[in-house]
Amino acid sequence: MKRITIQGVAGCYHETAARGFFGDEPIEVLPCATFEELFARLEADPELLGAAAIENTIAGSLLPNHELLRRSRLRIVGEYKLRISHMLAALPGQSLDDIREVRSHPIALMQCTDFLQTRPAMTVVERDDTAGSAREIALERTAGTAAICSADAAALYGLDILARSIETNPHNFTRFLILADAAQAAEFADPAHTDKASLLFTLPHTQGSLSKVLTLLSFYGINLTKIQSLPIVGREWEYRFYVDVTFDDLARYRQAVAAARPLTSEFRILGEYAAYPNPTL
Structure with a gap:
């Protein structure tokens, strides 16, 4: 079974992209807290693969990841483009009117500005990860608090979706790179489909x-x-x-x-x- 390291916790968009790239092939997903940790793990374990976001159609390029890639000497062996659709999720039994605090990654919050402006009673709180925000609410059983996250994360952590597709611009896509050690990259080489x-x-x-x-x-x-x-x-x-x-x-x-x-x-x-x-x- 292939092992794929990602940035973020279980249920994050990186995991969705990794599983989407490999389709029906079973994989083991290994979360990392930061992209620096992700690249360090890939350097330390040549048999490990990685999935890392490189650009978003709204937020633009992830410039630090370009530099991490340059320094790593890893090879890009594939890409995956994912439609990013944000959900507002909270503990079961909550309603929109109950929510006083919204947690998520700064970019996800930025991408949902129009929705959040219609709910001035909701205080925005930045977190390191979209799925991590959902997990935090589930573990702490925090009432009156919602996460902006994916539908996968909401389901994984047992949260109810209070509002769907709340991103301001529906043309919200992220491109992920699939990374491998140079020696392992040869296994992915397919001249017939390389374009x-x-x-x-x-x-x-x-x-x-x-x-x-x-x-x-x-x-x-x-x-x-x-x-x-x-x-x-x-x-x-x-x-x-x-x-x-x-x-x-x-x-x-x-x-x-x-x-x-x-x-x-x-x-x-x-x-x-x-x-x-x-x-x-």
Whole structure:
């Protein structure tokens, strides 16, 4: 049985994504309190896999996770895109009018601003995890308090859902990366279905250096789906670029990579894998 480490407690969105990626295959999920702990566990145990959020359609990129990935030397072996639908959940027998406090992760609270503004009597309290908020209420038997969490978390901890899909924007999706040690990554390699890659590179501090790389990718028919820049600490006005690309021809993609390397100061392939289709509402 595969072992997957996630950030968050049982019932969190990371667990939903991990189980969704592996489908009917049984997995053992190992929770971590933080992303730093998650990456440290992956480094310490080469047989362990990981699922880590990397971007959200509303909150944007999780920039610290880009840096953790860069430092880890792990490989991306897959991705999973999950529709994030938030529930307001409380102990059985509670009603909306009973709730005076709402607990959840800051991003989840931010994503439910419109709903919360219609309930000014509810005090917002930040917690480290959505599912952790649900577990806390269940364990403490805290009346008058609700969690913003997933339907899975509400069911797992025996809470009633008082309001469904309370996120302000329904186009709320999170992209998760499936991570593995470089040696184990070979088990996931499937050239017949590989049509996406995540790349990391730095460029010389010269005029037009980024434009040259992007033009080259376009020449080889490579589609740029994401570009994220982060400053290089200690090197003013120099940046690392995290790039996601998709392609129809694996051979042409490899030609593009070979041609791009000489134009960069540093070039790494973070992972080559099958693109996950965009989910629908």
